[in-house]
Structures are given as C-alpha cells and as structure tokens.
Amino acid sequence: MLQLEIPQVTVTEAIAAVTQRMRLQPHTDRIIARAGDMRAAEKLYVAAGHDGELHAVSADLPAIGGDGEYLEYAYDGGLVTSKQGREIYDQIMEGAPHERCPLCGRGIATTLDHQLPKSEYPILAIIPANLVPVCGPCNQKKSNKAPADASEMLLHPYFDELGASRWLRAKIHEETPARAEYFIQPGENWSTVLAGRVVRHFNFFGLRRQYAVAAAEKLATSRIRHAGLLDRGGPGELRLHLEEAAEDHWSVSGNTWEGALYTALAESDWYMNGGVNLM
Structure with a gap:
C-alpha cells in the first residue's frame, strides 16, 4: 500500500515502441489505426483517476469494435516481448520504490499489472497509467x-492519495511470544468511501496476516538486541531506539508494516518493562 508517481511515458510513446518492429503487419496497422482512440482513452483514464471515478470510466471510453485482440496483442506481443516495447515496460517498472510492490508493501515488484484488466478494457492495454509494477502473488x-462501483475499486498507487498521517497501525499483544496485530486507522480527511476501499484492499490481499507473519520474524530476530538495550540503558534507551527505527521507516516509505511495528513496540509499556525478555 505504497503511493507511486504516475509514469512519465505516454501511450503515444508506447504505441511507437510496440509497432516499430512488429512482425505481424495486420496487427501493426490495426494498432496504429486506434492510436487516436488510445490517446483519448489515456486522457479520460487519468482524469477519472484523479477524480476517483475509474470504476465508471468504461462508459466514456472509445468503443473497440472488433479490435480487442489487436489491442491486447500490443501489450503481450509488443510491450512485453519486443526490444523497443520492453524499454517502456522496464521504465514503468523502475517506478516501484526500492523495487517493492505497492499493493502489499512487502513483495519484490517483478511484473506489470493492469489496474483495470486488459481483458475487460483492451483500449487501456498499453496505457502507462494503467500499468503498475507489482509482485507475482499480488x-x-x-x-x-x-x-461495479467505487467500493469495489482496489487502491490505485498512482491516484489514491492517503495522506501523511499514520493510518497503518499495529497493537502488541502481551503474550509469549509477543504478537503484533495490524489494523487500519482511517486517516485525516478520508471520506467514508476511501476508508472502506483501504480496508477492502487490506483484507483482499490478506495484509493483516502477511504483516503479522513478517512482524513475528522481526520480533524473533530482534529480541537479543532489544533485550540488551533494555539491560544496558533501561526502558528509556530501548524506547528511543524503537522510536528512531520507526521514524526511519515512516520518513522513507510512509505507512509500512515495519514502521507500524516499531511504533507499536515503542508505545507498549509491557514490552519496555520486560516483555521483550519473555519472548
């Protein structure tokens, strides 16, 4: 759940790249013939993305007629496989921060995903704003x-601005071993619809469990260091370390499971006063 910059490359550049040396001439001709429609679709898509109306964009997109298979081929047989197309593909892939998947915030981005599926929206198949670098599992x-409506839209890393507040939170359960439970705390100025979409995205990708598993491993591997800090400097020294670690993650990547974990640990008096030694 990370925000990305919209790719600088345009669909005009993508069309030129995928058709430059395409061997299937009929496909090349049909793709080029729809260039104007794809440029129009790009403008509609970006405007709808900024307005939070992507779920309704299909009503305004140019009709594809019988060109669906050619438009999809522009992606499969051009952007993915051709040398010139792959340069565009890789340029979009570079938008992933530290190569992390923006949908889950944990996996390594290895492929491009169509935010609105190309099978349903062939006219959007090679529009860069519809292509998001993600991990394989996502x-x-x-x-x-x-x-069908706004509530069914998963978060779009290019358009959904969730703000700078700390909306991904964790709670430390006082048990042996300690356990972190993740939840969403709606951000300032979030609408009811946006809050519902964030929770849906969180649940859809199983992030509560993913983050809890990652946190359990982090707690296990950090126990000796944290216990040493507590033994040498007391609760104050350990809390300072955890607060600084949390700030490092928040300042660099925003709402991440690591930042939420360190914040929760720093806020846990139980952990500060010996809970770390019960792990």
Whole structure:
C-alpha cells in the first residue's frame, strides 16, 4: 500500500515502441489505426483517476469494435516481448520504490499489472497509467473482474492519495511470544468511501496476516538486541531506539508494516518493562 508517481511515458510513446518492429503487419496497422482512440482513452483514464471515478470510466471510453485482440496483442506481443516495447515496460517498472510492490508493501515488484484488466478494457492495454509494477502473488491475486462501483475499486498507487498521517497501525499483544496485530486507522480527511476501499484492499490481499507473519520474524530476530538495550540503558534507551527505527521507516516509505511495528513496540509499556525478555 505504497503511493507511486504516475509514469512519465505516454501511450503515444508506447504505441511507437510496440509497432516499430512488429512482425505481424495486420496487427501493426490495426494498432496504429486506434492510436487516436488510445490517446483519448489515456486522457479520460487519468482524469477519472484523479477524480476517483475509474470504476465508471468504461462508459466514456472509445468503443473497440472488433479490435480487442489487436489491442491486447500490443501489450503481450509488443510491450512485453519486443526490444523497443520492453524499454517502456522496464521504465514503468523502475517506478516501484526500492523495487517493492505497492499493493502489499512487502513483495519484490517483478511484473506489470493492469489496474483495470486488459481483458475487460483492451483500449487501456498499453496505457502507462494503467500499468503498475507489482509482485507475482499480488498480480495473481487480482481478478479480471471490472469494478461495479467505487467500493469495489482496489487502491490505485498512482491516484489514491492517503495522506501523511499514520493510518497503518499495529497493537502488541502481551503474550509469549509477543504478537503484533495490524489494523487500519482511517486517516485525516478520508471520506467514508476511501476508508472502506483501504480496508477492502487490506483484507483482499490478506495484509493483516502477511504483516503479522513478517512482524513475528522481526520480533524473533530482534529480541537479543532489544533485550540488551533494555539491560544496558533501561526502558528509556530501548524506547528511543524503537522510536528512531520507526521514524526511519515512516520518513522513507510512509505507512509500512515495519514502521507500524516499531511504533507499536515503542508505545507498549509491557514490552519496555520486560516483555521483550519473555519472548
């Protein structure tokens, strides 16, 4: 759940790249013939993304007629496999911060995902704003079903601005071993719809469990260091270390499971006063 910059490359550049040396001439001709429609679709898509209306964009997109298979081929046979197309593909992939998947915040981004599926929206198949660098598991998890309304839209890393507040939170359960439970705390100025979409995204990708598993490993591997800090400097020294670690993550990547974990540990009097030694 990380925010990315919208790719600087345009669909005009993508069309030129995928058709430059495409061997199937009929496909090249049909793709080039729809260039104007793809440029129009790009403008509509970006405007709808900024307005939070992507779920309704299909009503305004140019009709594809019988060109669906050619438009999809522009991605599969051009952007993915051709040398010139792959340069565009890789440029979009570079937008992932530290190569992290923006949908889960944990996996390594290895592929591009169509935010609105190309099977349902062939006209958007090579529009860069519809292509998001993600990890394999998140790509497989997303369905090809078109969203019926705003509540069914998963978060879009290019358009959904969740703000600078700390909305991903964790609670430390006082048990042996200690356990972190993650939850969403709606951000300042979030609408009811946006809050619901964030929770849906969180649940859809199983992030509560993913983050809890990652946190359990982090707690286990950090126990000796944390116990040493507590023994040498007391609760104050350990809390300072955890607060600084949390700030490092928040300042660099925003709302991440690591930042939420360190914040929760720093806020836990139980952990500060010996809970770390019960792990």
